[in-house]
Amino acid sequence: MKPFRFLAEPGDVADGPTLAAAARHAEAAGYSVLVYPDHLVLALGVLPALAYAAAVTDRLCLAPFVLNNDLRHPAVLAQDLATIDLLSGGRLEVALGAGWNEPEYAAIGLPFEPVGVRVARLAEAVAVLKGCFADGPFSHAGAHYVVTDHDGLPKPVQRPHPPFFIGGGGRRLLTLAAREADTVGLAPRMLPGTTRADPRTITAAATEEKIGWVREAAGDRFDALELNVYPTVAPITVTDHARREAATIADGIRARTGVDVSVDDLLESPHVFVGSLAGLIEKLVEARERFGISSVMVGAIDELAPVVERLAGR
Numbered sequence: 001m002k003p004f005r006f007l008a009e010p011g012d013v014a015d016g017p018t019l020a021a022a023a024r025h026a027e028a029a030g031y032s033v034l035v036y037p038d039h040l041v042l043a044l045g046v047l048p049a050l051a052y053a054a055a056v057t058d059r060l061c062l063a064p065f066v067l068n069n070d071l072r073h074p075a076v077l078a079q080d081l082a083t084i085d086l087l088s089g090g091r092l093e094v095a096l097g098a099g100w101n102e103p104e105y106a107a108i109g110l111p112f113e114p115v116g117v118r119v120a121r122l123a124e125a126v127a128v129l130k131g132c133f134a135d136g137p138f139s140h141a142g143a144h145y146v147v148t149d150h151d152g153l154p155k156p157v158q159r160p161h162p163p164f165f166i167g168g169g170g171r172r173l174l175t176l177a178a179r180e181a182d183t184v185g186l187a188p189r190m191l192p193g194t195t196r197a198d199p200r201t202i203t204a205a206a207t208e209e210k211i212g213w214v215r216e217a218a219g220d221r222f223d224a225l226e227l228n229v230y231p232t233v234a235p236i237t238v239t240d241h242a243r244r245e246a247a248t249i250a251d252g253i254r255a256r257t258g259v260d261v262s263v264d265d266l267l268e269s270p271h272v273f274v275g276s277l278a279g280l281i282e283k284l285v286e287a288r289e290r291f292g293i294s295s296v297m298v299g300a301i302d303e304l305a306p307v308v309e310r311l312a313g314r
Contacts, residue, residue, distance in 0.1 A: 001288055002226055004311040005032035006304070007065065007297040014043040016052060023053040026301050027060040030312040033093060035065035035297065040104055047080050054088035063093035063165060065297065066185075070099040070110060070118065074125035075147060078132030082156040090157035093183070094129070095165035098122040098173060119172050120144065126164065126180050133161035167228065169201055171213045178217035183226040183295055186210050188233075188271055199253045199261045202232055202271040207291055228295035229287075232271040236303045242267060242275040249274070273298075277306050284311060 008031045010022035026034045034053055038046040050062040062084065067077070085092035098118040099105070105112040124142040131138035132152025140147040156162050166177035167185020177184040188201040200206060207229075215222045234249045246266040253261050266272045270287045273280055284307065287293045298304045 001292070002294040003313050004284070004288070005226070005295045006308045006312055007031065007033040007035050007063070007228075007230075007295065008301045008303075009035055009037070009065070009297075009299055010049075010053070011300055012043075013049075019044070019049060019052055020056040022301060023057050023060060027057045029301060029305055030308050031060065031301065032312065033061040033063050035063045035095070038064050038067045038071070039101065040071075040108065047084065050092070051084050051087065054084060054091060059091075061091045061093055062088065063095045066095040066097040066165065066167065068099040068101075068104075069096055069122045069125045070105070074128035074145060075132055075150060075152065077125075078129045078152045079154070081129070081162065082133060082152065082154050085156035085158055085162050086154050088157075090162075092156070092158070092162045093165055094162050095167075095183075095185075096122060096126065097167065115170070116172070119176060122166075122173075123176050123180070126166075126176070130161055165228070169210070174210055174213050175217040178214040178222070178225070181225070183228050184214055185228045185230075186270070186293070187230075199233060199257055199259045202269045203261070203265045204268045204270065204290075207270055211291060226295050227291065227293045228297065229270045229293050230297035231273050231299060233266075234272060234274065236273040236299060237275075238277055238280070238304075239274065240276050242279060245274045246272070273304070280304065280307055281310055 008026050010019055013019040013022060023034050036046050036049045046064045054062050081092060081094055102112045121144040124144045128140050128145050128147055131140055133156055137149045137151040139149055163182035164180060165183040165185060166181040167187045168174050168177060169187045169189035186207055189198045218225060233253060237245050239245050243263055246263040249266055250261055250263055253259060270291060270293055275283065
């Protein structure tokens with residue numbers, strides 16, 4: 001089994017000193033990766049924020065969670081990412097997504113194309129990124145990107161490239177992740193602010209189905225993959241009354257979506273973190289044994305600090 005790695009966000013930061021303090025706090029608390037989201041409505045741009053966090057830490061890895069592929073040409077993105085990896089001494093992780101936040105597209109006049117188009121474009125972008133990171137010039141002729149004899153510079157420290165993180169809730173995206181990523185995010189289909197929400201995708205049974213898709217697509221490389229989850233449908237709640245809290249969550253899900261999810265399903269879900277500290281530690285250990293999940297994005301740095309202290313790297 002792979003050792004646990006925990007990812008955390010710096011929180012609502014809008015200036016250098018606040019970001020620096022959060023990054024140093026995450027490093028001291030035992031987190032493996034500090035992540036920052038990629039949205040136009042945030043106070044800071046993701047790539048400059050990650051570069052700044054790298055400059056004020058020594059061991060902490062940095063990752064977007066996750067880059068919207070549609071916002072940047074992959075050859076331009078490759079230069080920025082390789083620069084961060086180079087300047088940080090090889091501490092970058094490349095997390096990518098196909099884009100999901102339709103209002104953000106509308107706000108800047110960017111077409112929000114069908115998911116199949118966005119996933120196909122993401123697949124090409126991964127090929128272009130890896131081509132840029134590799135030694136020597138390369139060419140790519142696809143439906144979305146054309147690159148001719150381009151030698152991407154600088155080259156990242158990590159060879160052949162920094163680790164890739166791709167996540168998703170559907171088979172198409174998880175198949176891409178299984179074939180191209182180092183970390184596969186097992187995302188539920190619960191898009192905030194949209195009607196495309198199916199709470200049943202957070203269950204243990206749904207997780208097993210997704211891992212089955214990943215295993216099939218990955219083939220011989222499956223055992224080398226890291227599997228990631230993050231809290232969904234409710235914030236992390238440390239409590240001695242887990243069933244009561246889960247019942248409240250179930251009521252909220254039913255009110256929002258009209259779908260019934262049982263208390264037992266919620267407490268068993270690898271995406272729901274409700275329970276005592278001892279119970280949450282036990283749950284994570286069981287999730288690693290049952291599903292192979294060893295990477296967890298917990299959100300705020302102090303949310304599960306005692307759990308991270310107990311399990312990180314073990």
